[in-house]
Amino acid sequence: MNTIIVGTQWGDEGKGKIIDILSDRADYIVRFQGGSNAGHTVVVGGREYIFHLIPSGILHRGKICCIGNGVVVDPAVLIKEIKDLSSSNININRRLKISSLAHIILPYHKILDQLREIKRTNKIGTTNRGIGPCYADKISRCGIRIIDLLDRGVFRDKLKDNLREKNEILKKVYGHRGFQFKEIYKEYLNYARVLSPYICNTQLLINEAIDNKKDILFEGAQGTFLDIDFGTYPFVTSSSATAGGACIGTGVSPVKIDKVVGVAKVYTTRVGEGPFPVEFPPVFAKYMRNKGNEFGATTGRPRRCGWFDAVMVREAILLNGISELAITKLDILDGLKTIKVCIAYKYKGKLFKEFPYGLEMLEKVKPVYKEIAGWDKTIGKIRRYRDLPLNAKAYLSLLGDILDAKIALISVGSSREDTILA
Ligand code: GDP
Numbered sequence: 001m002n003t004i005i006v007g008t009q010w011g012d013e014g015k016g017k018i019i020d021i022l023s024d025r026a027d028y029i030v031r032f033q034g035g036s037n038a039g040h041t042v043v044v045g046g047r048e049y050i051f052h053l054i055p056s057g058i059l060h061r062g063k064i065c066c067i068g069n070g071v072v073v074d075p076a077v078l079i080k081e082i083k084d085l086s087s088s089n090i091n092i093n094r095r096l097k098i099s100s101l102a103h104i105i106l107p108y109h110k111i112l113d114q115l116r117e118i119k120r121t122n123k124i125g126t127t128n129r130g131i132g133p134c135y136a137d138k139i140s141r142c143g144i145r146i147i148d149l150l151d152r153g154v155f156r157d158k159l160k161d162n163l164r165e166k167n168e169i170l171k172k173v174y175g176h177r178g179f180q181f182k183e184i185y186k187e188y189l190n191y192a193r194v195l196s197p198y199i200c201n202t203q204l205l206i207n208e209a210i211d212n213k214k215d216i217l218f219e220g221a222q223g224t225f226l227d228i229d230f231g232t233y234p235f236v237t238s239s240s241a242t243a244g245g246a247c248i249g250t251g252v253s254p255v256k257i258d259k260v261v262g263v264a265k266v267y268t269t270r271v272g273e274g275p276f277p278v279e280f281p282p283v284f285a286k287y288m289r290n291k292g293n294e295f296g297a298t299t300g301r302p303r304r305c306g307w308f309d310a311v312m313v314r315e316a317i318l319l320n321g322i323s324e325l326a327i328t329k330l331d332i333l334d335g336l337k338t339i340k341v342c343i344a345y346k347y348k349g350k351l352f353k354e355f356p357y358g359l360e361m362l363e364k365v366k367p368v369y370k371e372i373a374g375w376d377k378t379i380g381k382i383r384r385y386r387d388l389p390l391n392a393k394a395y396l397s398l399l400g401d402i403l404d405a406k407i408a409l410i411s412v413g414s415s416r417e418d419t420i421l422a
């Protein structure tokens with residue numbers, strides 16, 4: 001079974017936890033897009049691990065974890081993750097595979113990310129990890145790939161070419177002093193040395209595994225509404241975070257995909273700027289942010305919080321072909337008197353059940369809520385659906401009805417075992 005896992009909102013839905021759980025039954029776990037803008041949290045045995053580049057299945061012994069060609073790799077971040085895992089006695093030898101076709105993030109990408117953001121009138125609120133500039137170079141055909149790093153001559157020429165252009169832009173447009181060739185060249189050749197045992201043709205590896213009936217889990221990063229095409233552009237990331245990205249970002253044909261699972265949090269969060277119809281008013285936002293510990297796993301920034309937006313999640317189900325949902329953070333709703341779910345938007349007196357793509361409209365729509373009673377029980381220790389409070393079950397069946405999707409898994413805490421299989 002080859003399954004794609006995607007976020008249905010604006011990221012941070014709890015994908016890391018769900019992927020860790022589903023990894024138990026998979027043989028390969030593969031990241032296909034994004035970079036170290038992602039922060040995927042897995043909690044096992046009371047210990048929290050946050051992965052930025054390494055797939056969230058790595059804690060399962062014997063599983064092969066691949067970083068696909070669609071990912072943009074910051075070698076320094078990746079090497080730190082490898083070191084952190086080995087100091088936690090997690091053996092990744094022969095288990096971590098990095099695509100030779102993945103593009104690498106260079107120091108000028110990170111600086112350009114920051115400087116462009118400062119100059120922009122409508123700020124995106126990027127993670128400053130160099131993601132946008134690196135993908136821009138990839139599409140402009142001047143990017144540097146991991147395969148280039150392995151050949152000193154090729155790397156030298158490509159880096160020189162890039163620095164000639166980037167330094168001029170940095171100096172003339174942004175008043176930055178630019179970068180020295182020698183420093184980057186030396187630093188990155190060192191990275192290549194450390195990473196070389198892991199680098200391979202991952203498209204071949206994964207396709208051979210599929211031919212051998214292995215189970216592949218494709219780990220999405222970010223979320224549907226951060227997707228470069230279908231997200232709330234321009235307040236998005238620079239990659240295809242929807243299910244289609246899994247094929248492009250790994251070299252696996254769409255006909256080999258069996259299932260898409262969407263991860264949805266019982267309320268909505270967003271980091272960075274952009275429209276957010278269901279956003280809570282400030283006092284309640286602060287209360288829920290603290291209750292749900294909604295602070296960025298990558299940047300530590302406070303996440304903006306709002307009610308569950310079924311208009312968005314319905315759209316995500318359509319765009320990704322989601323047949324099953326994993327619902328996360330149900331425990332965070334404990335103790336609320338009432339819970340709201342946005343079922344439609346109102347704009348200029350009219351009701352809209354479809355997600356509007358015009359940003360102007362999305363900024364002005366008024367959410368139409370269905371409000372239901374909450375529960376006062378603590379549900380974190382519950383492991384069977386039938387033991388959930390009546391109102392929690394009513395809430396979940398309301399979500400299932402509005403979304404017209406099967407809820408296959410319910411998460412009631414950050415740890416692996418805080419999970420109910422529905
Ligand atoms: P991701 O980017 O989608 O992997 O999500 P993050 O790791 O950035 O953010 C999700 C946060 O919620 C992490 O701190 C998780 O440990 C935590 N989490 C995941 N599922 C649950 C849950 O069901 N309940 C609670 N209380 N926390 C959860």
Ligand code: IMO
Pocket residue numbers: 007010011012013037038039040124125126127128129130131132220221222223226235236237238270271272273297
């Ligand atoms: P995971 O995988 C939440 C957001 C940033 C910013 C926008 C563009 O942990 O769910 P970028 O640095 O990508 O150019 O920033 O996208 N963003 C995320 N928000 N979770 C993420 O990843 C995100 N990755 C990027 O906050 O608004």
Ligand code: MG
Pocket residue numbers: 011012013038039040041297
């Ligand atoms: Mg995250």
